[in-house]
Amino acid sequence: MQYSRYKDEHAITCLLCRHYCTLKEGKHGICGTNFNEGGKFINKTYNHPSAVHIDPIEKKPLYHFLPGSTSLSLGTVGCNFRCPFCQNYSISQTSAIDTSIVYTPQDLVDLALKHKTQSISYTYNEPTIFYPYARDIGMLAKEHGLKNVFVSNGFESPEVLEDMVLWVDAANIDLKSFSHEYYKKVLKADLDGVLDTLRFLARSPIHLEVTTLLVPDNNDSDEEIEKMARFMAEELGCDIPWHLSAFHPDYKMLSTHATKLSTMERAREIAKSFGIEHVHLGNVFSAI
Numbered sequence: 001m002q003y004s005r006y007k008d009e010h011a012i013t014c015l016l017c018r019h020y021c022t023l024k025e026g027k028h029g030i031c032g033t034n035f036n037e038g039g040k041f042i043n044k045t046y047n048h049p050s051a052v053h054i055d056p057i058e059k060k061p062l063y064h065f066l067p068g069s070t071s072l073s074l075g076t077v078g079c080n081f082r083c084p085f086c087q088n089y090s091i092s093q094t095s096a097i098d099t100s101i102v103y104t105p106q107d108l109v110d111l112a113l114k115h116k117t118q119s120i121s122y123t124y125n126e127p128t129i130f131y132p133y134a135r136d137i138g139m140l141a142k143e144h145g146l147k148n149v150f151v152s153n154g155f156e157s158p159e160v161l162e163d164m165v166l167w168v169d170a171a172n173i174d175l176k177s178f179s180h181e182y183y184k185k186v187l188k189a190d191l192d193g194v195l196d197t198l199r200f201l202a203r204s205p206i207h208l209e210v211t212t213l214l215v216p217d218n219n220d221s222d223e224e225i226e227k228m229a230r231f232m233a234e235e236l237g238c239d240i241p242w243h244l245s246a247f248h249p250d251y252k253m254l255s256t257h258a259t260k261l262s263t264m265e266r267a268r269e270i271a272k273s274f275g276i277e278h279v280h281l282g283n284v285f286s287a288i
């Protein structure tokens with residue numbers, strides 16, 4: 001696919017996410033990693049992961065896709081969101097790329113085959129911002145019979161979503177809130193875009209699961225959980241699994257307490273009352 005579009009003689013438009021940044025000559029976009037070099041689009045994290053691990057697929061979390069399998073998991077640096085509760089902020093909220101670490105797409109596929117994982121996961125930070133790298137790894141992985149998993153905040157551009165159908169097998173997408181204002185002011189993104197992505201994926205051949213981190217006093221009111229549950233049930237389908245995950249103090253929210261177990265259980269009851277069939281509580285070890 002085409003990752004950028006000519007804007008004018010001084011700038012190109014990045015087509016990877018819904019920010020559609022204008023990249024002026026010599027400048028980065030919001031994610032800090034996609035760049036205009038002489039009118040050419042450069043994904044600066046290409047070949048430079050910040051982390052590579054072998055994880056259980058349940059850690060993505062995916063509970064209804066290749067259960068019991070392992071997944072070679074990688075991330076880079078940077079993000080197109082600014083979540084103050086980010087639990088991976090040391091890689092997501094930096095644009096410092098360690099170029100001494102080099103893993104080509106072939107290296108990563110070889111590693112997955114060597115360790116007999118059934119899939120490769122693009123995770124830890126937002127994979128949409130390193131889509132050119134993820135796609136090259138994924139296409140090669142597919143040729144070798146491996147599956148591809150996208151763990152994302154759901155802000156992919158429609159162009160990327162159409163392209164993902166060619167090579168992505170499963171996705172876990174965050175629904176972080178049901179407030180337009182919260183997405184805009186706090187996360188620096190847009191709720192409608194995320195809802196569009198969820199609707200698209202629910203109708204696509206890509207296996208979809210959804211995750212919501214319940215952050216005390218941010219998105220854990222009955223009213224907001226009900227809005228999310230209604231959207232899940234009415235627009236995505238009651239068979240789409242929903243992971244409710246407990247927050248622990250992190251990054252810019254060190255003074256906010258961990259999510260209470262009673263909150264998690266209340267959210268699960270609300271989800272069930274809307275008919276959602278698979279509701280999973282996550283990180284409950286940190287719930288109090």
Ligand code: SF4
Nearest residue numbers: 014017020021029031
């Ligand atoms: S990936 Fe998104 S945030 Fe990054 S440059 Fe492209 S449009 Fe901007």
